[in-house]
Amino acid sequence: MKRALLALVVLAGCGDDSPPDGCRFLDSDGQPDDRVVEIGTLVSGTEPIEERFTPWADEDEQTLILGFQGGWMVQPTLRINALADDPASLCTTVRLSNESDARVESGLELARESTRVGDHHYFGPINNLLNDEVDGLINADLTVDVQVITERYSSGDAVTVRLTGGT
Numbered sequence: 766m767k768r769a770l771l772a773l774v775v776l777a778g779c780g781d782d783s784p785p786d787g788c789r790f791l792d793s794d795g796q797p798d799d800r801v802v803e804i805g806t807l808v809s810g811t812e813p814i815e816e817r818f819t820p821w822a823d824e825d826e827q828t829l830i831l832g833f834q835g836g837w838m839v840q841p842t843l844r845i846n847a848l849a850d851d852p853a854s855l856c857t858t859v860r861l862s863n864e865s866d867a868r869v870e871s872g873l874e875l876a877r878e879s880t881r882v883g884d885h886h887y888f889g890p891i892n893n894l895l896n897d898e899v900d901g902l903i904n905a906d907l908t909v910d911v912q913v914i915t916e917r918y919s920s921g922d923a924v925t926v927r928l929t930g931g932t
Contacts, residue, residue, distance in 0.1 A: 793919035842889030867905035
């Protein structure tokens with residue numbers, strides 16, 4: 766029952782993961798793959814956003830977070846390089862998939878605006894719900910694979926991190 770509820774929450778979206786008015790789900794119909802996508806962590810603070818974003822690297826440790834719905838998650842943010850003529854925001858579709866030896870949800874699809882700050886567009890943080898039981902997740906490897914689609918480009922990235930004890 767818990768797994769079915771978690772899957773419903775992931776598929777339905779909740780909170781800031783729901784599509785805003787005006788953004789729709791997009792398909793990659795020949796857009797160029799000319800962008801660098803980074804999966805990482807964006808922390809709150811007063812420093813410039815470039816200083817608050819930390820890209821994830823393979824084998825990095827990521828701490829599990831207990832979500833409001835009772836599921837365990839990680840919260841990646843995506844940073845995508847912007848071109849000189851890119852607007853301040855773009856309607857963006859993100860397809861995120863999870864792979865692990867541990868039992869994890871397969872992923873999710875989101876549609877909302879990415880925001881340009883300086884030389885990058887940012888999307889997130891994403892509430893990437895993994896499982897309702899933390900025990901099997903601790904010390905498991907998780908591969909997060911993302912595809913980012915806008916009307917201007919379609920690019921992606923993947924990273925494998927080690928999950929650590931939940932907070």
